Amino acid sequence: MSSDVSKPTSPTSPSSKATERSSVVRVGVLGGGQLGRMLALAGPPLGLRCVCVDPDVAPPCAWVAEHVQRSVDDPDLPSLLDGRVDLLTYEVEHLPIEALRRLERRFVLRPSVRAVEIAGDRLLEKTFLRDLGLRTAPFAAIDAPDEARAAVEQTGAPAILKTRRWGYDGKGQRRITHVDEAHDAAVSLAVPAIAEGFVRFSRELSIVAARGLGGDVRCYPLVENVHREGILRLTRAPASDVSSSLQARAEALVTRILEAFDYVGVIAAELFEVGDELFVNELAPRVHNSGHWTIEGAHTSQFEQHLRAIAGLPLGSPAARGASVMVNLIGELVDRDAVLAIEGAHLHLYDKAPRPGRKLGHITFVADEVSVLRARIAQLPEPLRSASLADFDATR
Amino acid sequence: MSSDVSKPTSPTSPSSKATERSSVVRVGVLGGGQLGRMLALAGPPLGLRCVCVDPDVAPPCAWVAEHVQRSVDDPDLPSLLDGRVDLLTYEVEHLPIEALRRLERRFVLRPSVRAVEIAGDRLLEKTFLRDLGLRTAPFAAIDAPDEARAAVEQTGAPAILKTRRWGYDGKGQRRITHVDEAHDAAVSLAVPAIAEGFVRFSRELSIVAARGLGGDVRCYPLVENVHREGILRLTRAPASDVSSSLQARAEALVTRILEAFDYVGVIAAELFEVGDELFVNELAPRVHNSGHWTIEGAHTSQFEQHLRAIAGLPLGSPAARGASVMVNLIGELVDRDAVLAIEGAHLHLYDKAPRPGRKLGHITFVADEVSVLRARIAQLPEPLRSASLADFDATR
Numbered sequence: 068m069s070s071d072v073s074k075p076t077s078p079t080s081p082s083s084k085a086t087e088r089s090s091v092v093r094v095g096v097l098g099g100g101q102l103g104r105m106l107a108l109a110g111p112p113l114g115l116r117c118v119c120v121d122p123d124v125a126p127p128c129a130w131v132a133e134h135v136q137r138s139v140d141d142p143d144l145p146s147l148l149d150g151r152v153d154l155l156t157y158e159v160e161h162l163p164i165e166a167l168r169r170l171e172r173r174f175v176l177r178p179s180v181r182a183v184e185i186a187g188d189r190l191l192e193k194t195f196l197r198d199l200g201l202r203t204a205p206f207a208a209i210d211a212p213d214e215a216r217a218a219v220e221q222t223g224a225p226a227i228l229k230t231r232r233w234g235y236d237g238k239g240q241r242r243i244t245h246v247d248e249a250h251d252a253a254v255s256l257a258v259p260a261i262a263e264g265f266v267r268f269s270r271e272l273s274i275v276a277a278r279g280l281g282g283d284v285r286c287y288p289l290v291e292n293v294h295r296e297g298i299l300r301l302t303r304a305p306a307s308d309v310s311s312s313l314q315a316r317a318e319a320l321v322t323r324i325l326e327a328f329d330y331v332g333v334i335a336a337e338l339f340e341v342g343d344e345l346f347v348n349e350l351a352p353r354v355h356n357s358g359h360w361t362i363e364g365a366h367t368s369q370f371e372q373h374l375r376a377i378a379g380l381p382l383g384s385p386a387a388r389g390a391s392v393m394v395n396l397i398g399e400l401v402d403r404d405a406v407l408a409i410e411g412a413h414l415h416l417y418d419k420a421p422r423p424g425r426k427l428g429h430i431t432f433v434a435d436e437v438s439v440l441r442a443r444i445a446q447l448p449e450p451l452r453s454a455s456l457a458d459f460d461a462t463r
Numbered sequence: 464m465s466s467d468v469s470k471p472t473s474p475t476s477p478s479s480k481a482t483e484r485s486s487v488v489r490v491g492v493l494g495g496g497q498l499g500r501m502l503a504l505a506g507p508p509l510g511l512r513c514v515c516v517d518p519d520v521a522p523p524c525a526w527v528a529e530h531v532q533r534s535v536d537d538p539d540l541p542s543l544l545d546g547r548v549d550l551l552t553y554e555v556e557h558l559p560i561e562a563l564r565r566l567e568r569r570f571v572l573r574p575s576v577r578a579v580e581i582a583g584d585r586l587l588e589k590t591f592l593r594d595l596g597l598r599t600a601p602f603a604a605i606d607a608p609d610e611a612r613a614a615v616e617q618t619g620a621p622a623i624l625k626t627r628r629w630g631y632d633g634k635g636q637r638r639i640t641h642v643d644e645a646h647d648a649a650v651s652l653a654v655p656a657i658a659e660g661f662v663r664f665s666r667e668l669s670i671v672a673a674r675g676l677g678g679d680v681r682c683y684p685l686v687e688n689v690h691r692e693g694i695l696r697l698t699r700a701p702a703s704d705v706s707s708s709l710q711a712r713a714e715a716l717v718t719r720i721l722e723a724f725d726y727v728g729v730i731a732a733e734l735f736e737v738g739d740e741l742f743v744n745e746l747a748p749r750v751h752n753s754g755h756w757t758i759e760g761a762h763t764s765q766f767e768q769h770l771r772a773i774a775g776l777p778l779g780s781p782a783a784r785g786a787s788v789m790v791n792l793i794g795e796l797v798d799r800d801a802v803l804a805i806e807g808a809h810l811h812l813y814d815k816a817p818r819p820g821r822k823l824g825h826i827t828f829v830a831d832e833v834s835v836l837r838a839r840i841a842q843l844p845e846p847l848r849s850a851s852l853a854d855f856d857a858t859r
Contacts, residue, residue, distance in 0.1 A: 091814070104507065107527075108504055108507065108508075111500065111504065111526050111527055111812075111814070112504075112809075112810060112812060113799070113803070113810055113812065114799065114812045114814070116526055130507050131503075131504075131507055131527050131528075132527075366806075366807050366829075375803065380799065380800060380803050381803045381804040383803065383807075383808075384806050384807050388784065389784075403486070403509070403510065404776060404777055407509070407776050407777045407779065408777040410762075411779075412779075413508075414508060414509060415508040416507075416509065416510045418507070418510070433762075
């Protein structure tokens with residue numbers, strides 16, 4: 068790199084010029100994937116500048132943010148970040164807890180390590196939710212393969228065995244139909260794990276919410292999600308056919324979670340709708356794929372909302388602007404021109420190389436009428452068109 | 464800068480990894496102010512990456528884009544950019560034309576140098592418009608101070624003397640009430656200049672439009688602008704009380720301009736409404752302050768639209784989403800918390816140090832009803848509140 072080409076001015080050395088400007092908040096983001104990238108794009112208009120920590124040489128955040136190419140558990144990280152960031156946050160929840168505790172001793176971390184620790188461990192998470200009086204699928208701990216049979220006898224079969232930590236997008240899971248399969252499934256997974264019974268839900272919903280530094284909570288509308296192969300494919304926002312009572316119960320539920328954590332930032336709760344009841348499937352202590360529609364479909368995007376919350380700024384309006392549908396681009400890219408030619412298509416590419424099952428981008432459509440959303444999806448190029456129409460038609 | 468902290472990966476050396484990704488277009492932007500910054504924020508979701516050229520050490524673009532710290536007329540610039548950008552565009556129109564011609568020999572420049580040359584020179588611009596059959600204020604060239612009297616006799620007094628080039632935000636202008644003041648005003652200005660007669664307009668409007676590589680034109684709705692001291696203060700979008708015939712005439716007018724230039728990109732035409740007629744005040748061959756409302760208030764922002772156009776991508780929908788008002792932050796910053804506490808406030812700071820008359824940021828409100836917009840402005844902190852309410856009430 069020629070010295071003639073200067074990279075973004077470093078936030079590490081506040082100049083007198085910087086102090087004349089509006090008070091800039093430098094936000095360190097642990098993780099530099101697409102969520103970090105979208106946070107980094109949301110910050111500058113508010114005077115917030117992101118610095119992403121990611122061991123990859125060219126993570127998605129690298130176009131738009133300062134990039135510290137380190138692992139979160141790199142022993143030099145605290146001193147590297149010292150004086151360079153005003154606070155730290157996360158864009159992933161699977162993080163080494165001891166490293167976070169080291170960082171917490173030197174930096175303001177929001178949300179707290181406790182929330183990340185609990186949400187990143189399926190046993191702690193489900194126990195936490197049950198202790199709050201919230202409904203979850205039946206579950207039991209498996210600390211060694213020979214505990215698997217007893218665990219599945221407790222939850223009932225069919226069941227899913229899941230690793231306690233590090234699972235995402237359907238990874239680290241084994242589905243079994245009979246208790247006799249429990250032991251082998253546990254052997255093939257890394258223990259510690261849990262067994263989870265099935266919940267007969269009518270649909271998958273989620274709610275994204277934020278809690279500010281002063282304790283104020285703002286909730287986005289409930290959305291409906293369609294997963295295939297354990298990966299989110301499509302989100303409809305707001306979910307159709309949501310009574311004000313259902314929305315109120317979802318908000319009460321997520322508020323209880325936020326308050327129990329004394330949480331600061333955006334959280335997502337994945338829910339199962341079972342008759343009149345809401346079961347909590349899992350929590351994400353961060354911005355969430357089922358909230359990407361908020362960039363165009365809500366008055367405040369979840370990325371701006373998270374930054375507002377952790378920086379101690381007032382929260383923004385989470386109200387929806389019309390009806391939205393978000394379609395994920397999984398595993399393979401799509402013809403950019405064909406997508407952009409669709410009226411009102413909002414394309415978001417993450418600058419990631421294609422790989423099966425990998426999230427490479429998403430497309431959001433916003434309209435006044437839900438019928439328009441389906442018509443827009445029908446203009447997508449194949450094979451995304453057929454798959455997304457089927458996903459859309461699977462929603463209520 | 465420690466070598467442990469890696470800056471955004473350079474777009475200068477396309478790696479094999481990059482080629483596996485979606486086709487990234489590297490856009491060089493001449494100028495790195497707030498317009499360059501907002502272009503750089505709009506590009507990444509589409510797979511477009513901006514590199515800004517600006518002689519300042521820390522221009523507004525530097526947070527979010529690669530920054531080449533050079534003047535546009537730096538003789539080394541072409542070789543510095545070689546292999547680093549796929550095409551060039553502008554965020555300012557006052558540029559040294561000879562330097563642009565040098566760049567044009569080595570790079571794709573969009574829009575063309577001719578459009579920039581004409582729009583950057585008040586005499587060439589007004590002559591171009593008149594030759595297209597469009598209405599402008601009466602004008603006459605002043606190549607030396609002793610031509611000033613004859614020029615003002617031609618345009619009539621009162622009049623404004625303006626330098627032909629380099630003027631912006633009311634700079635480089637002298638207002639005179641009588642022809643006897645013409646000579647002294649011309650002496651105090653740099654010649655070459657022009658004299659411009661007054662147009663008795665009922666309101667100031669503007670239209671932002673884009674022309675794609677294939678010649679397709681998309682026009683945003685007409686907006687109404689309020690200037691004070693030559694600086695845009697407030698934009699209402701869409702302008703109220705615009706008949707479909709008025710919108711159609713504005714679109715025909717700007718389309719004629721776009722086609723005459725064989726233009727590619729976004730252009731703005733500032734207009735005077737005079738009875739049933741539209742006079743063209745001036746052109747900006749770039750994204751424009753009166754189009755900032757499009758970020759939240761239209762289906763496609765002017766920044767995304769410009770990038771789509773110059774990259775040869777399909778243009779997006781310019782339709783408005785509800786009613787918007789944009790308020791500029793001029794000269795002094797505003798209490799960030801007080802603004803963000805207003806429901807639906809969209810704050811955009813440019814990371815510029817306060818200075819009288821300087822554009823430091825803007826605030827956009829979007830609502831379904833115009834009455835809500837006024838109520839939101841009324842929540843702004845003073846003195847912005849009173850000034851902006853008066854500006855809003857001055858619109859139709």
